[in-house]
Amino acid sequence: MSAGRELMKRFAALATVLFALGLLLAGCGSDDDQSDQGGDTGDQTDEEMMETGDDGHDEGGHNESSDIAADSRRIEVTADSFAFDPAEIRVAAGEDIAIVLTSTDILHDLTIDELDAHVAADRGETAEGGFTADEPGRYTYYCTVAGHREAGMEGTLIVE
Template identity: 30%
Template sequence: MKKYLVVFGLFIIILTGCSSNDEQALENDSGTQQEKQEESNSNETNGDDKSEEQNQVEKEKSEDLTIDVSAFEMGYDPDKITLEVGKEYELVLTNEGQIFHDLTESELDVEITYMSEMAEHSDEQSFLDTFFSFQKVYADEGHGDKKDDGMKSIHMNANAGQTVSIKFIPKEAGEFEFYCTVPGHKEAGMVGKFIVKE
């Protein structure tokens, strides 16, 4: 009988030990699963951060290729613009002045890829034109309304308060002057410069 009690006691101890090991194994499994879940969540968060960072970098890259220029009486801001050959830029001109202005550059070899709707050159003369006795002269340097018209130079027209844009790719390096073709404006200092690097 003692023998049976000893065997029964050992059996109970073994069962208890197994049960304890199973619980420990389950705890370890659930701990491992919880760690894996936390790691997965952390990776997803890092992935979100990474994609946000990538989006920010892409946004900054596209912003670097967008150039905002203000036209006013009698100048541009900025009046010096640095470009690189072969990159596509969007030039956005806002006329913050009280009269019609344009921005023209006819020497730089460019490929025009997009042009927004532009204002027509006004038939009315501005106060300055009348004051200085300038006659109305239209710019005649390769300006069509769209790239399909064969426009090979930069020419943008804007009424007071209007914003227009053009996309273009510079094809050559050098320094190129841009200016307003409205009579008297260039002479009054409404000029700027594209500096195109290789």
């Protein structure tokens, strides 16, 4: 019985020492971590945000610009987070159109699903994509980059 208690005491003492050591080590470790992170947190956050944005664009996956017929009417559109200018385009049915898209800030595209129209422009770039709408009506053009349409990046194509 006494031998068992002696063992328990030793074990308890050892455990206490180990516990205290553990606290010391943990304390030093967390201090070091905090001082390291303190200097870098701001920069890292910015970089991560920019990388996330780039990744988003990559995931969006842009197809080749849609073909442009000869002698198309060129319509200049500016893309800016998160809107198109103009937000309304009028064309005639059967008219060959070339959308000349310029992005002022980040990668945007202009896509019209029903007409297989697609043109993407990176920051500061201008790109062209064409379409011909044979059926009069209203079509929606939008940006397929993740989150942009939801942020309001839509416009209306009116075919008369």
